[in-house]
Amino acid sequence: MPQDNMKIIVVEDYNEMSRKAAEILIKKVQEKQNAVLGLATGSTPVGLYEELIKDHQTTGTSYKDIHTVNLDEYIGLPKEDKNSYYTFMCEHLFNHIGIPAEHTHIPNGETKDFLEECDRYENIIESLGQVDLQILGIGSNGHIGFNEPGSSFTGKTHIIDLKESTRQANARFFESIDEVPKQAITMGVGTIMKSKEILLLASGTAKAEAIHGTIHGEITEELPASILQTHPNVTLIVDKDAYSLCE
Numbered sequence: 001m002p003q004d005n006m007k008i009i010v011v012e013d014y015n016e017m018s019r020k021a022a023e024i025l026i027k028k029v030q031e032k033q034n035a036v037l038g039l040a041t042g043s044t045p046v047g048l049y050e051e052l053i054k055d056h057q058t059t060g061t062s063y064k065d066i067h068t069v070n071l072d073e074y075i076g077l078p079k080e081d082k083n084s085y086y087t088f089m090c091e092h093l094f095n096h097i098g099i100p101a102e103h104t105h106i107p108n109g110e111t112k113d114f115l116e117e118c119d120r121y122e123n124i125i126e127s128l129g130q131v132d133l134q135i136l137g138i139g140s141n142g143h144i145g146f147n148e149p150g151s152s153f154t155g156k157t158h159i160i161d162l163k164e165s166t167r168q169a170n171a172r173f174f175e176s177i178d179e180v181p182k183q184a185i186t187m188g189v190g191t192i193m194k195s196k197e198i199l200l201l202a203s204g205t206a207k208a209e210a211i212h213g214t215i216h217g218e219i220t221e222e223l224p225a226s227i228l229q230t231h232p233n234v235t236l237i238v239d240k241d242a243y244s245l246c247e
C-alpha cells in the first residue's frame with residue numbers, strides 16, 4: 001500500500017502532467033520568492049520548463065531571488081557540449097526566466113578532482129538550506145537523479161557508474177551509444193530526501209513498472225525511488241500510461 005503521505009495525481013497525458021507540475025512550482029515561487037528549487041533534466045521536465053517560461057513571459061513571475069540546484073551532470077562532457085546538463089538547463093530554462101546565473105548550480109563534470117567536486121556540491125546545497133521543492137523524473141529502472149539500483153539510501157553527492165540500460169535510454173540525444181558518458185556526478189538519495197517537498201513526474205508506459213514499484217513495492221535500494229514512500233511531503237504526477245500497472 002502507498003503511504004498516506006504520498007499524494008498521487010493521475011493525469012491524461014504529458015501535457016497535463018507538465019501544466020499541473022508548473023502550477024505547483026509557480027505557486028511555490030510566488031509564495032516564497034527566495035525559494036531553493038531542485039531541478040532535473042531529461043525529457044520529462046521539458047514541458048514543465050516550457051510552461052514556466054510561458055508564465056514568466058505572460059504574468060511576470062520573478063526568479064531573480066530564486067536559487068536552483070540540479071540533480072546531476074555527466075562526467076567528461078565539456079560544459080558547452082550540447083549534451084551537457086549545463087547546456088540543457090540554459091537552453092530549456094535559465095536563459096528565459098531572468099534568473100541570475102550565479103544562483104544556478106549544477107555539478108561540474110569537467111573537474112580533475114571528483115571527490116572534491118562532490119564535497120563542494122554537497123556544501124553548496126547545505127549552504128542554501130533545505131531545498132524547498134525538488135523536481136524528479138524517474139528512470140525505467142527506478143533511478144532518481146542518477147542513483148542507479150543499489151545506490152545507498154543515505155548517499156550524498158557522489159560519482160556513479162551509469163547502468164547500460166540508462167546509457168541506452170539516453171543514447172537518443174547522442175550521435176551514437178559510444179558517445180554517452182559512462183559516469184555522472186549525482187546528488188545522493190540521502191541529499192534528495194532532505195528536500196522539504198518532492199514532486200516526481202512520470203509519463204509513458206516505459207515508466208509504468210518503476211511507478212508501480214515506487215508506489216506499491218517493497219522499499220529497497222534496488223528500486224531507489226521506493227524510498228519516497230517514507231518522505232513526509234511527496235507528490236507524484238503521473239499520466240495514465242505511467243500509472244497503467246497501478247490500476
Ligand code: F6R
Pocket residue numbers: 039040041042043044045071072136137138139143144145146
Ligand atoms: C535527470 C535525472 C534522471 C531522469 C531520468 C528520466 O536529471 O536525474 O533521473 O529524470 O533518467 O529521464 P527522462 O525524463 O529523459 O525519461
